[in-house]
Amino acid sequence: MTVANHQLIIVGGGPAGLTAGIYAARAMLDVVLLEKGAAGGQVMNTDWVDNYPGFPEGISGFDLAEKFTAQAQRFNLATKLCEVASMDLSGPIKKIVLADGETLTSLAVILTPGARPNELNIPGEKELKGKGVSYCATCDAPFYRGMEIAVAGGGNTAIQEAIHLTKFASKVSVIHRRDELRATKIIQEKAFANDKIEFVWNSIVTEVLGDKEVEGVRLKDTKTGAETTLALQGLFVLIGIRPNNEMLPLDQLDNDNGFIKTDKKMRTSQPGIMAAGDICSKEVRQIVNAAGEGAVACLAAEEYLGSLK
Amino acid sequence: MTVANHQLIIVGGGPAGLTAGIYAARAMLDVVLLEKGAAGGQVMNTDWVDNYPGFPEGISGFDLAEKFTAQAQRFNLATKLCEVASMDLSGPIKKIVLADGETLTSLAVILTPGARPNELNIPGEKELKGKGVSYCATCDAPFYRGMEIAVAGGGNTAIQEAIHLTKFASKVSVIHRRDELRATKIIQEKAFANDKIEFVWNSIVTEVLGDKEVEGVRLKDTKTGAETTLALQGLFVLIGIRPNNEMLPLDQLDNDNGFIKTDKKMRTSQPGIMAAGDICSKEVRQIVNAAGEGAVACLAAEEYLGSLK
Numbered sequence: 001m002t003v004a005n006h007q008l009i010i011v012g013g014g015p016a017g018l019t020a021g022i023y024a025a026r027a028m029l030d031v032v033l034l035e036k037g038a039a040g041g042q043v044m045n046t047d048w049v050d051n052y053p054g055f056p057e058g059i060s061g062f063d064l065a066e067k068f069t070a071q072a073q074r075f076n077l078a079t080k081l082c083e084v085a086s087m088d089l090s091g092p093i094k095k096i097v098l099a100d101g102e103t104l105t106s107l108a109v110i111l112t113p114g115a116r117p118n119e120l121n122i123p124g125e126k127e128l129k130g131k132g133v134s135y136c137a138t139c140d141a142p143f144y145r146g147m148e149i150a151v152a153g154g155g156n157t158a159i160q161e162a163i164h165l166t167k168f169a170s171k172v173s174v175i176h177r178r179d180e181l182r183a184t185k186i187i188q189e190k191a192f193a194n195d196k197i198e199f200v201w202n203s204i205v206t207e208v209l210g211d212k213e214v215e216g217v218r219l220k221d222t223k224t225g226a227e228t229t230l231a232l233q234g235l236f237v238l239i240g241i242r243p244n245n246e247m248l249p250l251d252q253l254d255n256d257n258g259f260i261k262t263d264k265k266m267r268t269s270q271p272g273i274m275a276a277g278d279i280c281s282k283e284v285r286q287i288v289n290a291a292g293e294g295a296v297a298c299l300a301a302e303e304y305l306g307s308l309k
Numbered sequence: 310m311t312v313a314n315h316q317l318i319i320v321g322g323g324p325a326g327l328t329a330g331i332y333a334a335r336a337m338l339d340v341v342l343l344e345k346g347a348a349g350g351q352v353m354n355t356d357w358v359d360n361y362p363g364f365p366e367g368i369s370g371f372d373l374a375e376k377f378t379a380q381a382q383r384f385n386l387a388t389k390l391c392e393v394a395s396m397d398l399s400g401p402i403k404k405i406v407l408a409d410g411e412t413l414t415s416l417a418v419i420l421t422p423g424a425r426p427n428e429l430n431i432p433g434e435k436e437l438k439g440k441g442v443s444y445c446a447t448c449d450a451p452f453y454r455g456m457e458i459a460v461a462g463g464g465n466t467a468i469q470e471a472i473h474l475t476k477f478a479s480k481v482s483v484i485h486r487r488d489e490l491r492a493t494k495i496i497q498e499k500a501f502a503n504d505k506i507e508f509v510w511n512s513i514v515t516e517v518l519g520d521k522e523v524e525g526v527r528l529k530d531t532k533t534g535a536e537t538t539l540a541l542q543g544l545f546v547l548i549g550i551r552p553n554n555e556m557l558p559l560d561q562l563d564n565d566n567g568f569i570k571t572d573k574k575m576r577t578s579q580p581g582i583m584a585a586g587d588i589c590s591k592e593v594r595q596i597v598n599a600a601g602e603g604a605v606a607c608l609a610a611e612e613y614l615g616s617l618k
Contacts, residue, residue: 015362018362019362019597022360022362023360024314027495028358028411028499029495050335051331051332051335051604053324053327053328053331053362053376053377053380053603054361054363054364054368054376054377055363055376055380056376056379056380056381056382056383059363064363067362067363067364068362068363069451070365071362071363071364074365074366084538088486113479129379138332141336141358142335142479148515160615163334165609166335167336168337177452179332186616187615191613211462244342245464262359263571264591265592265593281573282539282573283608284604284605284608286601286604286605288597288600288601288603288604289598289601289602289604289605290601291601292595292597292598292600292601292602293598293601294597295360295593295595295598296454296593296595299592299593302493302495303493305493305495306492306493306494306495307494
């Protein structure tokens with residue numbers, strides 16, 4: 001007989017992990033959720049969530065995270081504040097080694113460590129996040145109605161979102177470090193044909209300007225080195241996203257550039273290991289589908305646990 | 310150039326359809342949602358929703374449906390009360406024919422018509438529906454406080470709900486046509502350990518007895534053919550679910566016993582046609598994953614619309 005500390009360990013306390021936790025605790029599984037900071041994930045730092053269904057007027061990210069957490073607590077979800085150092089997910093007993101040296105074991109694991117947007121890492125960016133600096137056009141576009149804004153980036157997402165942003169903003173400057181886009185031709189052509197979009201070629205943003213809100217950006221010409229400023233009210237930084245996978249044994253999990261591959265039941269390539277939320281290899285990264293995946297992952301975990309012995 | 314009434318039509322106003330609608334309307338798509346009754350889908354008839362993340366104390370199904378609807382209305386989602394008679398989803402212009410003869414056209418369609426519970430189709434069942442015959446333990450369990458009731462079925466839902474019902478009923482007989490359950494082990498073990506639950510193996514319900522209210526059921530032994538009656542005050546029929554696909558052109562859509570097959574982006578086999586929620590071929594049918602799928606389907610629709618011309 002296999003002996004483990006828990007039936008299920010959930011790694012990460014964002015919307016996917018907390019939803020998996022709500023389902024698992026309510027199903028009376030022996031489960032613990034590991035979280036290194038405050039539960040809630042990226043949502044905690046999201047100023048306003050407009051499109052999570054159930055809140056007609058929207059809700060602050062902080063409040064929404066708190067509601068998820070309170071709901072998990074109502075079902076007595078055990079939560080452990082800790083940092084995960086490494087894992088061995090092969091074999092029937094899954095081992096999770098914490099930074100302090102403790103090892104936790106379980107029969108099943110749901111991986112929900114999330115992801116984070118790439119940042120420009122320039123002065124003013126962190127300070128004005130949520131105050132004009134955004135990393136998600138689907139989330140925040142409607143907040144910029146009638147305003148002049150910019151997009152930093154030149155890939156498919158950046159250009160698609162620039163086009164989307166023109167439905168709201170009066171002008172969208174696309175700031176790109178090269179003199180041509182990486183985006184596919186059809187998307188480029190639509191962007192070039194859109195008279196609200198202006199391209200600022202061979203340029204990088206070196207500083208976000210503004211006191212309490214974004215008022216402009218400082219630009220540097222990558223060829224001449226000349227500096228200019230551009231007055232605007234919003235900057236969308238759309239230069240990719242990277243997975244929070246530092247603690248994951250990627251050699252044990254099929255993945256796509258570090259994002260974990262799953263089937264529709266959120267099962268990874270490793271038996272007993274599910275993944276949900278932004279860590280997954282996918283295109284849509286919204287709170288509501290992270291939560292939905294968390295529920296599906298929990299039911300897959302229950303099914304896996306039910307198949308043991 | 311293609312001419313259609315709308316960019317997008319959403320068929321069905323449950324959690325999946327309303328979430329797709331929230332996303333589509335917020336993204337300023339030219340979209341209309343078709344709904345034949347009150348928006349909200351099955352949720353409307355659900356007494357208490359305990360596990361939709363964001364409501365720590367739970368919320369009534371009616372209130373949750375109203376919140377989804379209000380949120381869609383805030384983004385000015387156009388909604389049309391109508392019954393869909395048939396569809397032609399092949400070709401670039403999608404045609405939706407209404408029961409009154411009107412034809413609507415669009416470039417993309419999201420199918421969210423939902424599903425409904427299977428019935429036993431035995432004498433007395435329809436007559437006593439709502440008078441002791443129920444298809445939703447979550448909705449009706451509190452009406453059976455202190456009563457003796459039965460559950461027909463042996464799957465996960467049936468056994469989970471049987472356990473739930475013991476919180477109210479004095480005794481729950483689980484009537485199952487075989488001598489073992491299909492439900493997962495952990496759920497079975499809980500049911501076997503629950504002394505309010507009694508199993509009636511190898512039996513089917515052949516008639517619901519009672520004049521104005523359920524007074525009992527007639528049972529037939531599937532092995533011996535022997536008939537018995539069981540006195541009780543409530544019968545929960547929990548024997549699966551079937552898709553609301555009467556208006557769908559199943560010859561144009563890959564499907565699994567009438568449930569629509571999708572990829573992870575919720576795209577069906579037909580270009581420009583997405584599906585989300587209970588109509589999909591899948592195992593987990595919860596509000597939160599229906600909603601998550603609605604969001605993903607909307608973004609797939611946007612991507613499809615962006616690829617046109």
